[in-house]
Amino acid sequence: MSVPALRHRKIPSRLRKIVFDRDGYTCQMCGVSPSDADPFVPARRARLTVGFYVLPEAGGGYAENNLRVLCLSCKEGFRKVSRRGFPALDRPSLLKLLIQLRRATGADQLEVLKWLVQKFPKQAQDLSK
Numbered sequence: 001m002s003v004p005a006l007r008h009r010k011i012p013s014r015l016r017k018i019v020f021d022r023d024g025y026t027c028q029m030c031g032v033s034p035s036d037a038d039p040f041v042p043a044r045r046a047r048l049t050v051g052f053y054v055l056p057e058a059g060g061g062y063a064e065n066n067l068r069v070l071c072l073s074c075k076e077g078f079r080k081v082s083r084r085g086f087p088a089l090d091r092p093s094l095l096k097l098l099i100q101l102r103r104a105t106g107a108d109q110l111e112v113l114k115w116l117v118q119k120f121p122k123q124a125q126d127l128s129k
């Protein structure tokens with residue numbers, strides 16, 4: 001199995017930084033961040049790169065709105081299913097997220113809260129006023 005290159009040659013580093021900042025250094029398919037274990041290969045850390053919503057060979061461009069942060073496992077899997085014509089995964093809806101969160105353990109809900117407060121410190125401060 002081939003491992004995709006960490007940096008895509010045609011995506012300028014300035015644009016890559018914009019996409020990483022916008023997506024919060026989080027894989028937009030499985031949700032891992034660089035401090036997490038790779039969900040598909042737990043022995044190694046997740047490695048992130050910038051990938052596409054629609055692959056260039058399928059007509060997708062290099063504009064910011066067609067780019068997203070992906071871990072290497074999701075990027076490789078996405079390329080394989082995309083070539084077979086399966087659609088890309090959609091973002092989960094708010095309702096889906098809330099349903100999943102409500103079903104999680106209290107300890108896991110607290111981990112989500114800590115992660116959100118860390119990701120949005122100013123908004124968390126405004127909410128606690």
Ligand SMILES: [Zn+2]
Nearest residue numbers: 027030071074
């Ligand atoms: Zn992923």
